[in-house]
Amino acid sequence: MELSHAAFCVNYAADISSIRQAQVRIEPFVHKTPVLTSETLDSIAGRELHFKCECFQKGGAFKFRGASNAIYSLDDDQATKGVVTHSSGNHAAALSLAAKLRGIPAYIVIPKNAPKCKFDNVKRYGGQVIFCEPTMQSREDTANKVMQDTGAVLIPSSNYGPVISGQGTMALEFLEQVSGIDTLIVPISGGGMASGVALAAKSINPAIRVLAAEPKGADDAYQSKINGRITKLAEVNTIADGLRAFLGDVTWPIVRDLVDEVIVVDDKEIIQAMKLCYEILKLAVEPSGAIGLAAVLSDKFQKNPTYSECNRIGIVLSGGNVDLGVLWNSFV
Amino acid sequence: MELSHAAFCVNYAADISSIRQAQVRIEPFVHKTPVLTSETLDSIAGRELHFKCECFQKGGAFKFRGASNAIYSLDDDQATKGVVTHSSGNHAAALSLAAKLRGIPAYIVIPKNAPKCKFDNVKRYGGQVIFCEPTMQSREDTANKVMQDTGAVLIPSSNYGPVISGQGTMALEFLEQVSGIDTLIVPISGGGMASGVALAAKSINPAIRVLAAEPKGADDAYQSKINGRITKLAEVNTIADGLRAFLGDVTWPIVRDLVDEVIVVDDKEIIQAMKLCYEILKLAVEPSGAIGLAAVLSDKFQKNPTYSECNRIGIVLSGGNVDLGVLWNSFV
Numbered sequence: 001m002e003l004s005h006a007a008f009c010v011n012y013a014a015d016i017s018s019i020r021q022a023q024v025r026i027e028p029f030v031h032k033t034p035v036l037t038s039e040t041l042d043s044i045a046g047r048e049l050h051f052k053c054e055c056f057q058k059g060g061a062f063k064f065r066g067a068s069n070a071i072y073s074l075d076d077d078q079a080t081k082g083v084v085t086h087s088s089g090n091h092a093a094a095l096s097l098a099a100k101l102r103g104i105p106a107y108i109v110i111p112k113n114a115p116k117c118k119f120d121n122v123k124r125y126g127g128q129v130i131f132c133e134p135t136m137q138s139r140e141d142t143a144n145k146v147m148q149d150t151g152a153v154l155i156p157s158s159n160y161g162p163v164i165s166g167q168g169t170m171a172l173e174f175l176e177q178v179s180g181i182d183t184l185i186v187p188i189s190g191g192g193m194a195s196g197v198a199l200a201a202k203s204i205n206p207a208i209r210v211l212a213a214e215p216k217g218a219d220d221a222y223q224s225k226i227n228g229r230i231t232k233l234a235e236v237n238t239i240a241d242g243l244r245a246f247l248g249d250v251t252w253p254i255v256r257d258l259v260d261e262v263i264v265v266d267d268k269e270i271i272q273a274m275k276l277c278y279e280i281l282k283l284a285v286e287p288s289g290a291i292g293l294a295a296v297l298s299d300k301f302q303k304n305p306t307y308s309e310c311n312r313i314g315i316v317l318s319g320g321n322v323d324l325g326v327l328w329n330s331f332v
Numbered sequence: 333m334e335l336s337h338a339a340f341c342v343n344y345a346a347d348i349s350s351i352r353q354a355q356v357r358i359e360p361f362v363h364k365t366p367v368l369t370s371e372t373l374d375s376i377a378g379r380e381l382h383f384k385c386e387c388f389q390k391g392g393a394f395k396f397r398g399a400s401n402a403i404y405s406l407d408d409d410q411a412t413k414g415v416v417t418h419s420s421g422n423h424a425a426a427l428s429l430a431a432k433l434r435g436i437p438a439y440i441v442i443p444k445n446a447p448k449c450k451f452d453n454v455k456r457y458g459g460q461v462i463f464c465e466p467t468m469q470s471r472e473d474t475a476n477k478v479m480q481d482t483g484a485v486l487i488p489s490s491n492y493g494p495v496i497s498g499q500g501t502m503a504l505e506f507l508e509q510v511s512g513i514d515t516l517i518v519p520i521s522g523g524g525m526a527s528g529v530a531l532a533a534k535s536i537n538p539a540i541r542v543l544a545a546e547p548k549g550a551d552d553a554y555q556s557k558i559n560g561r562i563t564k565l566a567e568v569n570t571i572a573d574g575l576r577a578f579l580g581d582v583t584w585p586i587v588r589d590l591v592d593e594v595i596v597v598d599d600k601e602i603i604q605a606m607k608l609c610y611e612i613l614k615l616a617v618e619p620s621g622a623i624g625l626a627a628v629l630s631d632k633f634q635k636n637p638t639y640s641e642c643n644r645i646g647i648v649l650s651g652g653n654v655d656l657g658v659l660w661n662s663f664v
Contacts, residue, residue, distance in 0.1 A: 034366035036388055040456065055614040056368055117611070124372065275656075279449070282387040282616040282652030320614030324607075328660040 013161035013250045014196060016203035019168035022069040026166060029068050029101060031057050035177045035314075040280050045296050048312045050178045054170065055285050055320030059121060061242075062170055062318050063094035063157070066192055069166030070155045071098040079104050081151035086132070086139035089114050089121070090242055090319050091157035096127025107152055109142045111135075115241060117323045158190025159248030168196030174314050175204055183310040185292040187318050188212035188221045188262060189243040191251030197316070198258035209310060212255070212262045213295035215240045215270060215287075221247055221255060222262040239267045239330060242288030242319060263301055269294040271330045277317065278327070286322035287330075293317075345493035345582045346528060348535035351500035354401040358498060361400050361433060363389050367509045367646075372612050377628050380644045382510045386502065387617055387652025391453060393574075394502055394650050395426035395489070398524055401498030402487045403430040411436050413483035418464065418471035421446050421453070422574055422651050423489035428459025439484055441474045443467075447573060449655045490522025491580030500528025506646055507536055515642040517624040519650050520544035520553045520594060521575040523583030529648070530590035541642060544587070544594045545627035547572045547602060547619075553579055553587060554594040571599045571662060574620030574651060595633055601626040603662045609649065610659070618654035619662075625649075 036051045054062035071083060082105035085095050092108040099106035108127040110119060111134035122129055132142040147154055156163065170193070175181060184201055188194045198210040214221050217238035223231040230252050236244045247255055270287050273294035277285040292315040301307050368383045386394035403415060414437035417427050424440040431438035440459040442451060443466035454461055464474040479486055488495065502525070507513060516533055520526045530542040546553050549570035555563040562584050568576045579587060602619050605626035609617040624647040633639050 031369075034368075036366075037363075039390075058371075060614060278616055278656055282392060284610055284614040284616065324610055324660060324663060328656060331656060 012199065012254050014164040014168060014199055016200060018161065018165040019172065019196060019200045022162070022165040023169040023172055025072050026065060026068045026169065029058070029098070030065055030169070032173060033057055035174065036281055038280050041276065041293075046302070047296065047310060049296065050181065050312070050314045051281065052170065052174045052314060052316045053283065054316060054318050055283060055289055059090065059094040059097050059125065060319055060321040061090035061094065061289070062167060062193060062316070063090040064097060065169050066163035066166035066196070067091060067094035067155065068098040068101070069169075070160065070162040071095070071102050071104070073162045074153060078153055081153070082107060083155045084143050084146045084150070084152040085109065085155050085157060086143045087157045090321060092127060093121035093125055093321070095155055096122050096125035100126045105150070105152070107146045107150065109139055109146065111139065115321075115323055115326065117321050121321060156248070158192030158245060159250040160192070161250065163192050164196045164199070164251065164254070166196070167193040168200040170316065171197040171200035172204075174316075175201065178314060181208065181312050181314045183209040183211065183313045184316070185211045185213055185295055185313060186316045187243055187288050187291045188214050188255070188259070189218070189288070190245040191221065191247045191255045193316070193318065194259055195251045195254035198254060202258050209260050210258060211295065212259050213291040214262050214264050215243050215291065216264050216266045218244050219262070219264045222264050224252065225256065225262055240270055240287040240291060242286060243291065263295040263298065265291060265294045265298050265300070269298055273297065274327065275331060283317065284320045284322060284327070285317050286319050289317045289319040344531065344586050346496040346500060346531055348532060350493065350497040351504060351528060351532045354494070354497040355501040355504055357404050358397060358400045358501065361390070361430070362397055362501070364505060365389055367506065368613060370612050373608065373625075378634070379628065379642060381628065382513065382644070382646045383613065384502065384506045384646060384648045385615065386648060386650050387615060387621055391422065391426040391429050391457065392651055392653040393422035393426065393621070394499060394525060394648070395422040396429060397501050398495035398498030398528070399423060399426035399487065400430040400433070401501075402492065402494040403427070403434050403436070405494045406485060410485055413485070414439060415487045416475050416478045416482070416484040417441065417487050417489060418475045419489045422653060424459060425453035425457055425653070427487055428454050428457035432458045437482070437484070439478045439482065441471055441478065443471065447655055447658065449653050453653060488580070490524030490577065491582040492524070493582065495524050496528045496531070496583065496586070498528070499525040500532040502648065503529040503532035507533065510646060512644050513540065513646045515541040515543060515645045516648070517543045517545055517627055517645060518648045519575055519620050519623045520546050520587070520591070521550070521620070522577040523553065523579045523587045525648070525650065526591055527583045527586035530586060534590055541592050542590060543627065544591050545623040546594050546596050547575050547623065548596050548598045550576050551594070551596045554596050556584065557588065557591075557594055560588075572602055572619040572623060574618060575623065595627040595630065597623060597626045597630050597632070601630055605629065606659065607663055615649065616652045616654060616659070617649050618651045621649045621651040
């Protein structure tokens with residue numbers, strides 16, 4: 001039985017209904033990604049782990065869910081002028097691909113220092129790349145100029161209802177694939193996936209625990225939860241290049257109310273988890289994608305008695321866009 | 333409708349019936365591995381490709397299918413004394429794991445120069461490692477001594493009916509997962525998988541083309557098919573460490589009759605395919621595992637008019653046991 005809409009969704013930018021609509025809307029385009037298990041990792045974690053492999057999603061990351069929902073939610077007049085975003089990478093590739101499928105232009109503002117494979121993905125999917133300086137101000141200014149010049153619609157990577165609804169479809173799919181999950185662990189950055197997954201999962205089963213995993217060098221969600229208000233950081237520093245964004249005014253209320261806890265891990269733990277993904281699961285998983293496994297293996301999780309009742313855990317491996325050289329260099 | 337047993341299976345060590353029995357026997361133990369697709373790779377190949385991800389099989393390779401079928405086919409008296417094999421790696425790990433599940437000892441004779449990750453897999457699964465020199469003579473002598481000392485049953489990696497039947501289950505599963513496949517491409521070494529897959533696939537649909545992919549530096553199956561008799565090579569030299577074995581008297585007749593053609597590719601093509609698996613499919617695939625993709629992208633396949641009618645192709649990614657350092661070093 002699902003919670004009624006009024007129970008907790010009334011002020012949020014998405015709800016179980018918009019997530020179910022998104023699922024129908026994007027179903028023709030997205031991959032239903034497989035769920036993998038490993039007895040070796042279960043034995044290391046002391047839990048039953050189920051890995052949702054969004055590294056196999058189109059574009060190499062879950063972002064295609066939100067991007068395609070956002071693009072296919074536009075009416076024809078809006079869509080014709082195209083879409084624009086400034087993104088650290090996976091959202092950019094996903095938006096390019098979704099725009100290509102709909103046959104509209106995608107203008108992608110990318111910081112000059114983004115990893116090469118993410119840039120390659122945007123080009124591969126036909127996005128029009130506009131470089132900017134690696135500062136938020138330059139990203140926003142450049143995107144605004146594109147909007148003025150072209151009339152394109154801005155599709156933020158996280159802080160936007162249709163994107164949150166699209167990401168939430170992952171939880172619907174995951175809970176259909178694996179019954180009896182008691183805990184979900186997702187990476188958190190801008191909060192689009194964490195919001196969507198929490199909304200979907202808690203609507204289906206309010207008892208499911210939703211945990212977010214965040215790198216120590218960009219722990220704004222953790223700080224925000226402690227302070228009870230959006231807390232931005234003066235600087236970020238983590239290997240998880242997909243997790244450097246901050247919560248926004250749209251995602252924050254959902255994260256505040258529905259994400260049970262943010263577990264902070266350091267880069268060393270992330271690298272170790274990425275290594276286990278490669279060696280045991282045989283998966284290329286980017287640092288941001290491996291952080292959920294890092295969280296479940298961390299002392300913060302393992303030694304917290306609250307989590308002793310988490311026995312059947314769903315972990316989202318959110319993306320696989322990692323240059324092989326980066327992977328190798330992080331190991332040696 | 334399936335071909336009758338008498339039509340072509342009468343002299344073989346396995347048939348569709350033994351493969352179906354194997355499927356029931358090992359079902360509680362094996363992973364049903366997912367099938368992945370990629371529009372990017374379809375576009376490169378000019379075909380619709382479906383990838384059977386046996387890199388996710390227990391032990392990291394398809395070998396667990398044959399090993400578990402062989403072990404669970406033993407009666408209790410035989411099983412108690414354990415099993416022994418000499419193997420280049422994946423079969424060894426698979427046999428160790430299957431033996432552990434049945435609670436019997438596995439004695440694994442391994443050449444001193446085997447890759448570290450394969451040795452680690454054997455140890456992880458509780459196999460008892462006995463090192464030998466990297467020659468076939470030393471492998472066989474050492475295994476014989478173990479048999480004399482312990483009474484263990486020899487389980488060859490390929491040239492053995494129950495192993496062939498176990499590997500054949502992969503084709504049953506694959507053809508259930510994807511309808512309308514017209515071509516299957518599998519790696520060939522000792523011929524266990526090629527035999528099992530060809531027997532299963534051609535029984536279900538005699539029109540399915542079964543192609544084997546083989547490295548140039550160990551192309552004994554290709555030579556054997558040309559010569560019409562088992563042809564061993566004086567030496568082998570290929571990066572595909574899992575494909576250095578030769579056909580045997582049990583696998584040869586099946587390969588001779590039911591594998592339509594052997595496509596030979598060089599190590600450069602294998603490495604390129606491994607790179608595509610990593611970058612596009614987000615998979616760790618060992619050189620032996622990537623050779624099917626290498627074959628479909630090769631000039632030998634692409635420029636052969638016979639294969640212009642191969643439109644819906646099933647490719648077996650047979651294993652993922654590749655040290656990250658080996659992967660990286662092969663790319664640079």
